[in-house]
Amino acid sequence: MKKKVFTSVAVMAAITSAMAATAMAEDYKVGIVQYVDDASLNQITENIEKELEAKGEELGVTFNYADYFSNAQADSSVLNQISTDLLADQVDVIVAIATPVAMVMQSATEDTDIPVIF
Secondary structure (H helix, E strand, C coil): HHHHHHHHHHHHHHHHHHCCCCCCCCCCEEEEEECCCCCCHHHHHHHHHHHHHHHHHHHHEECCCCCHHHEEEHHHHHHHHHHHHHHHHCCCEEECCCHHHHHHHHHHHCCCCEEEEE
């Protein structure tokens, strides 16, 4: 439980830091990419979403993650398509849940200024 809480807090700190680096807008697009449907990964996703809601209320901004959530179902070709879609949607930040996701997202965004938070 401590690890999951720490993970949520660390991700929120990283997202807030990434957002502070840009001018505060009203709506931020947050891509959340999960590697596979798994109880522990689902819990991490749920905690990140709850923290985004709370932080959005605190800052008076909207973190739009519902339109940019994807589950790759452990398929690398799906991960590549997800990264292409997120880049086309011009998300402000990508939250990668699991190492394979982080690797693909980092590779896909290396020529952009989109931060990938793992």
